[in-house]
Amino acid sequence: MKPFVEKASPAPRPGQxxxxxRGYRQPLALAAGLAWQWLPPxxxxxxxxxxxxxxxxxAGTPRxxxxxxxxxxxxxxxxxxxxxxxxxxxxxxxxxGFAVALAVGIGLAIAISSAKVLERAVxxxxxxxxxxxxxxIAPLLLIWVGYDLRPKVIVVALISFFPIxxxxxxxxxxxxxxxxxxxxxxxxxxxQVFRKVQIPASLPFLFSGIKVGVAVSVIGAVxxxxxxxxxxxxWLMVQSVPRFQTALVFAAIVILSVMGIALFALAAALERAxxxxxxxxxxxxxxxST
Amino acid sequence: MRSADSTARDSGAAPRxxxxxxERLSKSYTMxxxxxxxxxxxxxxxxxxxxVSVIGPSGCGKxxxxxxxxxxxxxxxxTVLLDGAPANDRLGASxxxxxxxxxxxxxxxxxxxxxxxxxxxxxxxxxHRRAQALLPTFGLAGFxxxxxxxxxxxxxxxxxxxxxxxxxxxxxxxxxxxxxLDALTRAGMQAWLLGLWQSLSKTxxxxxxxxxxxxxxxxxxxxxxxxxxxxxxxxxxxxPRPRAYTLTTSHxxxxxxxxxxxxxxxxxxxxxx
Ligand SMILES: Nc1ncnc2c1ncn2[C@@H]1O[C@H](COP(=O)(O)OP(=O)(O)OP(=O)(O)O)[C@@H](O)[C@H]1O
Ligand SMILES: [Mg+2]
Numbered sequence: 245m246k247p248f249v250e251k252a253s254p255a256p257r258p259g260q261x262x263x264x265x266r267g268y269r270q271p272l273a274l275a276a277g278l279a280w281q282w283l284p285p286x287x288x289x290x291x292x293x294x295x296x297x298x299x300x301x302x303a304g305t306p307r308x309x310x311x312x313x314x315x316x317x318x319x320x321x322x323x324x325x326x327x328x329x330x331x332x333x334x335x336x337x338x339x340x341g342f343a344v345a346l347a348v349g350i351g352l353a354i355a356i357s358s359a360k361v362l363e364r365a366v367x368x369x370x371x372x373x374x375x376x377x378x379x380x381i382a383p384l385l386l387i388w389v390g391y392d393l394r395p396k397v398i399v400v401a402l403i404s405f406f407p408i409x410x411x412x413x414x415x416x417x418x419x420x421x422x423x424x425x426x427x428x429x430x431x432x433x434x435x436q437v438f439r440k441v442q443i444p445a446s447l448p449f450l451f452s453g454i455k456v457g458v459a460v461s462v463i464g465a466v467x468x469x470x471x472x473x474x475x476x477x478x479w480l481m482v483q484s485v486p487r488f489q490t491a492l493v494f495a496a497i498v499i500l501s502v503m504g505i506a507l508f509a510l511a512a513a514l515e516r517a518x519x520x521x522x523x524x525x526x527x528x529x530x531x532x533s534t
Numbered sequence: 535m536r537s538a539d540s541t542a543r544d545s546g547a548a549p550r551x552x553x554x555x556x557e558r559l560s561k562s563y564t565m566x567x568x569x570x571x572x573x574x575x576x577x578x579x580x581x582x583x584x585x586v587s588v589i590g591p592s593g594c595g596k597x598x599x600x601x602x603x604x605x606x607x608x609x610x611x612x613t614v615l616l617d618g619a620p621a622n623d624r625l626g627a628s629x630x631x632x633x634x635x636x637x638x639x640x641x642x643x644x645x646x647x648x649x650x651x652x653x654x655x656x657x658x659x660x661x662h663r664r665a666q667a668l669l670p671t672f673g674l675a676g677f678x679x680x681x682x683x684x685x686x687x688x689x690x691x692x693x694x695x696x697x698x699x700x701x702x703x704x705x706x707x708x709x710x711x712x713x714x715l716d717a718l719t720r721a722g723m724q725a726w727l728l729g730l731w732q733s734l735s736k737t738x739x740x741x742x743x744x745x746x747x748x749x750x751x752x753x754x755x756x757x758x759x760x761x762x763x764x765x766x767x768x769x770x771x772x773x774p775r776p777r778a779y780t781l782t783t784s785h786x787x788x789x790x791x792x793x794x795x796x797x798x799x800x801x802x803x804x805x806x807x
Contacts, residue, residue, distance in 0.1 A: 248670075248671060248672055248673030248674075248692065248726050420634075420636070422632055422634060422636055423636050423638070425601075425606050425632075426630070426632060426636045427649075427653070428606065428626075429604050429605070429606065429625065429626060429628070429629070429630040429701075430626065430629075430649055430650040430653050430701055431625070431626035431650070431653050431654060432653045436653060440638075440649075440653075441638065444638070444640045445640075447640075519640070520681075521639055521640045521641075521681045521683075522639075522640070524681060524683070524684075525639065525683040
């Protein structure tokens with residue numbers, strides 16, 4: 245057997261693939277890339293904060309009405325122990341609720357895509373569940389399950405399972421039927437087709453759902469705490485408003501949004517680590533189109 | 535030359551049954567009450583070790599024929615025989631290469647290649663060993679850890695073909711394996727397959743639109759009519775083996791090509807009538 249010879253293209257060694265040629269592996273280029281990515285948003289935020297600080301000071305706005313960023317920062321530093329405690333409570337609710345959403349969401353998506361009957365029975369209900377205002381259900385949950393962690397977990401799960409189900413169903417449907425047939429001709433059974441084709445093909449979609457879901461899950465926890473709680477950042481906000489502790493309200497908001505961003509970044513990092521094939525394919529496409 | 539005749543006509547003790555035989559195979563689809571006959575009483579036989587091409591106009595049911603032989607679909611009428619026995623449970627009995635490369639984008643070239651072995655429960659190490667041994671032959675050495683999206687069209691096609699060969703089936707069904715490639719790459723791939731097949735000792739059924747491809751590679755060519763597809767003629771390619779790509783410029787080749795084109799053009803005219 246003669247080896248196949250093509251217009252001599254040398255085999256890439258590790259670290260010399262197409263991405264390396266574009267300079268991604270070199271530390272300097274990497275740093276420049278990161279700076280290019282992060283500089284614009286950081287600059288805009290810094291500018292906005294500076295403007296805010298200056299305007300509040302110039303106009304002499306009272307602190308209970310609108311505290312300057314510096315006062316919010318002082319509040320974050322001075323009361324960090326108490327804030328951290330409430331952060332942990334809210335984070336626990338988010339984590340528990342999201343775990344439930346993930347399990348239920350993936351389970352429902354698999355059920356929906358596995359049989360037409362189930363699709364027709366379950367999918368409309370999933371959609372309908374999102375038309376019911378969660379904020380209206382939350383008080384009912386207090387009556388039904390009590391004041392502890394559980395109603396918050398349920399609210400978080402209710403709000404974040406939807407993007408997971410919808411995206412995962414799309415992912416499972418996106419599978420090329422010819423690919424399924426290929427596996428069958430290679431002797432694969434239903435379970436093997438599911439494990440080796442349908443699940444991997446749907447993972448990028450699942451991660452899209454996870455990124456949306458994780459971002460809204462923080463909102464769910466805050467709603468749950470507003471309706472009835474004795475701790476957590478949402479509860480802290482409700483407590484602080486009648487006392488005109490406006491800076492503390494802002495401090496809670498800052499922590500909540502940092503939490504949302506961090507969770508989103510975590511999901512994105514996980515996606516990169518677990519789906520290198522998808523990540524590189526996407527990047528190549530993006531580079532080609534520029 | 536490995537041809538059907540040597541096995542079928544040599545009056546030995548017990549003649550070996552053909553590797554693949556389809557008998558009066560018909561297939562029709564019904565969609566929304568509309569009846570669409572696609573294959574009409576197609577019969578063909580392929581001896582073990584033979585290279586047979588099926589050529590015909592687009593839509594005449596060539597892919598449908600391979601789908602049925604592979605066991606992905608059932609015929610409306612007729613039978614498929616493998617090694618002389620009716621093969622009702624034939625899914626997985628042959629290795630099928632689709633018109634599209636169908637490489638799994640989340641698997642490296644190597645892991646795509648070993649898919650068939652993996653599904654049969656061959657250990658990962660052993661599967662990789664067998665694949666590694668074939669990588670240079672398939673022009674994929676050094677690319678085994680790349681994802682498919684990083685490969686050229688020709689390489690993707692060779693990776694898909696490696697996966698087909700590594701299914702380790704005696705019968706290969708190839709559906710326009712080079713159809714999506716540019717003319718230059720395609721010619722290179724044809725020359726390569728020509729050399730490769732002579733050492734593979736496989737039975738191959740190749741579906742193609744390309745007259746040169748069919749003549750260069752095959753022992754025999756089945757010419758099909760427009761839909762509903764029937765076997766119009768069978769052409770013996772009387773070119774000696776081993777063959778080389780330079781054969782395409784020979785006089786004998788030109789004559790065969792003229793004959794085959796004439797048959798195909800007749801089909802074309804009939805389709806227009
Ligand atoms: N599952 C199906 N349902 C309905 N019609 C089908 C189905 N599969 C194929 N057909 C029809 O059968 C006919 C033959 O299709 P087939 O793919 O076998 O043609 P082909 O000869 O392979 O064409 P090409 O050379 O373009 O690949 C086409 O008209 C197609 O629309
Ligand atoms: Mg076809």
